[in-house]
Amino acid sequence: MLAVAPQPCSPTPSCSSGCKGQPGERRPSKPSSWQRSAFSAVLLGALPRRPRRSFRTLRHYAQSELVEKEIRAAMQLEPSRLQVQSEDAAESRDLRGQWLPLFRGSAPYVAMFRNSIMVFHIPGHLLADPQSSELEGLLGDIALCALLGVRPVLVPSLSQRIRARLAAECGQEVDSMSDNLEAICTAAFKNREAVMRFMKQEAGMLCAEVQDLFLRVAAKPTGNFDKGKSLSVFASSQLVSTAPQRASSGWQRSPILGRVTEIDAVQIDRRLREEQVVCVLPVAAGSLRGDGSLRYVPSEKLAAQIAEELKATKLIFFTRGQRIVDTVRGNAIPTMQLGEASKLLDYAKDNEAFMEQEESREIIRYLELLLQALRSGTRRGHLIDPKRGALLQELYTTDGSGTMISLDLYDGIRLARSGGDVTGILELIEPLVKRGLLKRRGAYEVERACNNQEMFVWKRDDEFIGCASLSRFADAPGKAELGCFVISPVCRGKGHGAVLLSYMERVATLLGVSQLFLLTTQTMQWFVERGFRSATLDDLPPGKREGYDLGRSSKVFIKDVSELPSELQQRFTFIEVDTLD
Numbered sequence: 001m002l003a004v005a006p007q008p009c010s011p012t013p014s015c016s017s018g019c020k021g022q023p024g025e026r027r028p029s030k031p032s033s034w035q036r037s038a039f040s041a042v043l044l045g046a047l048p049r050r051p052r053r054s055f056r057t058l059r060h061y062a063q064s065e066l067v068e069k070e071i072r073a074a075m076q077l078e079p080s081r082l083q084v085q086s087e088d089a090a091e092s093r094d095l096r097g098q099w100l101p102l103f104r105g106s107a108p109y110v111a112m113f114r115n116s117i118m119v120f121h122i123p124g125h126l127l128a129d130p131q132s133s134e135l136e137g138l139l140g141d142i143a144l145c146a147l148l149g150v151r152p153v154l155v156p157s158l159s160q161r162i163r164a165r166l167a168a169e170c171g172q173e174v175d176s177m178s179d180n181l182e183a184i185c186t187a188a189f190k191n192r193e194a195v196m197r198f199m200k201q202e203a204g205m206l207c208a209e210v211q212d213l214f215l216r217v218a219a220k221p222t223g224n225f226d227k228g229k230s231l232s233v234f235a236s237s238q239l240v241s242t243a244p245q246r247a248s249s250g251w252q253r254s255p256i257l258g259r260v261t262e263i264d265a266v267q268i269d270r271r272l273r274e275e276q277v278v279c280v281l282p283v284a285a286g287s288l289r290g291d292g293s294l295r296y297v298p299s300e301k302l303a304a305q306i307a308e309e310l311k312a313t314k315l316i317f318f319t320r321g322q323r324i325v326d327t328v329r330g331n332a333i334p335t336m337q338l339g340e341a342s343k344l345l346d347y348a349k350d351n352e353a354f355m356e357q358e359e360s361r362e363i364i365r366y367l368e369l370l371l372q373a374l375r376s377g378t379r380r381g382h383l384i385d386p387k388r389g390a391l392l393q394e395l396y397t398t399d400g401s402g403t404m405i406s407l408d409l410y411d412g413i414r415l416a417r418s419g420g421d422v423t424g425i426l427e428l429i430e431p432l433v434k435r436g437l438l439k440r441r442g443a444y445e446v447e448r449a450c451n452n453q454e455m456f457v458w459k460r461d462d463e464f465i466g467c468a469s470l471s472r473f474a475d476a477p478g479k480a481e482l483g484c485f486v487i488s489p490v491c492r493g494k495g496h497g498a499v500l501l502s503y504m505e506r507v508a509t510l511l512g513v514s515q516l517f518l519l520t521t522q523t524m525q526w527f528v529e530r531g532f533r534s535a536t537l538d539d540l541p542p543g544k545r546e547g548y549d550l551g552r553s554s555k556v557f558i559k560d561v562s563e564l565p566s567e568l569q570q571r572f573t574f575i576e577v578d579t580l581d
Helices: 033-044 055-075 099-113 133-147 159-170 177-187 189-219 265-273 299-310 338-350 358-375 390-396 421-434 443-451 496-510 524-528 542-546 567-576
Strands: 117-122 151-156 232-236 240-246 253-263 276-280 314-318 335-337 380-384 403-406 413-415 455-460 463-473 476-487 515-520 533-535 555-560
Touching: 099 390, 117 133, 117 299, 133 151, 133 189, 133 276, 133 390, 151 189, 151 265, 151 299, 159 189, 189 232, 189 253, 189 276, 253 299, 265 276, 265 299, 299 314, 299 358, 314 358, 335 338, 338 358, 338 403, 358 380, 358 403, 380 390, 413 496, 421 443, 421 455, 421 463, 421 476, 443 455, 455 496, 463 496, 476 496, 476 542, 496 515, 515 524, 524 533, 524 555
Parallel strands: 117 151, 117 314, 151 276, 232 276, 314 380, 335 403, 476 515
Antiparallel strands: 240 253, 380 403, 413 455, 455 463, 463 476, 515 555, 533 555
């Protein structure tokens, strides 16, 4: 028979039980005076009766209290050990570190994109494995953007999952969802039923997985910091209405493919204002009453249409890592204007070799949708690698990580004509002349500058946005004066000045000018922030020095423009005017 033997009590100096250290021989000691007083008080009702404790329990409780007091005392600072030292005596530390420049550089973008709607297309190859670290990293970056104030709309792709189900259960290999899926559905009615079942099942699973993944990565703390702010995900297929799409093979309409007829922008905007992450599934029912058939909508087209409807700040497609590269310079292209991207599309359609690879076809397909969205009101488009951190680098740094597509910034800037532009230029500069910021110019002087091809104007919708002049000197061919630099008051503070200055620098470089100089009285800081430095009268061409007006006391500023702006400088210009209307 098994039994548990009692353990002998180890006598200690603080032990007051009176035992001899042998089991079964424990002898209680006599109660102390305070114990007898407390017992009497309990009998008289002065103290509430408490559960009885053995003297050994009381002793251990007192010992634990003593240990806790010692721990608290050890964790507190001892005033006698503190001393105030001078900066020389203190240990020198570099407080700047690597994080401070990054934080300062990212802060303007955080403020710029707060409350901005961004549409993110999540490609099917990422969603094929919900447990992949790449997908988790991407959703974590999007969650961080949401915490920084971005209003994200996710459009996940179902194509990869439907292809896998068709291959596994129907033995059908699908390359293009639009064509092959249509052929599979029209081949046999059972195929149509199978595809409908796959769509419903995969849409439901994808909805749950995206919600779970997004909430999990959003709630994950960083170090000892718990974000505290929870992110709610609203995933639905009822935010879009569809109609049957006409089959590519003839006049019949496809039973399974759909085209978007309506987007519930009001509900999407309301959810975004409630700080929810909206996930729009590419499977939607019909818009007609009683038409409850689900239809598949290509997720890429759906993302572009949502961006158009919401007038989103950005439409972002994630690639497989491929980028558009300049084969002559050997560098990736960080920025493209609308016209440049359109020319690339035309070139790709006429060049079969360019479209041989799947990576190239994917980029061209994304570019077509980006241009469509930009022409309909979306302000920027991006092609980004889905690896962890690439999205944050593209949005919140000047360097970027992918390719940004923007509207043509220089649209409307041209040489001024002596006919109808003189009056508009005089109206632009007159308020600044009255304030003493610009030298007075008459109609004859402005017309002469137009005839000499020195004056440039910026017009949109027959309205003058700005003007500037570029004057060269025979005695200093490498120098040119930037003058009459004016932006309309209704356009100030929106980045138009940076665009006009960038255009004038490009013109100067193409004309062989290596230095731009200007004379100004009150707008020095704006030009200094854009690369100009203070100079003296000796730095001016001799012809300009002779005509210098001492009464105005203008300051001289110079900027070197010997080379065309680098890709990084071009990107900085595009980012700086991200609020450009």
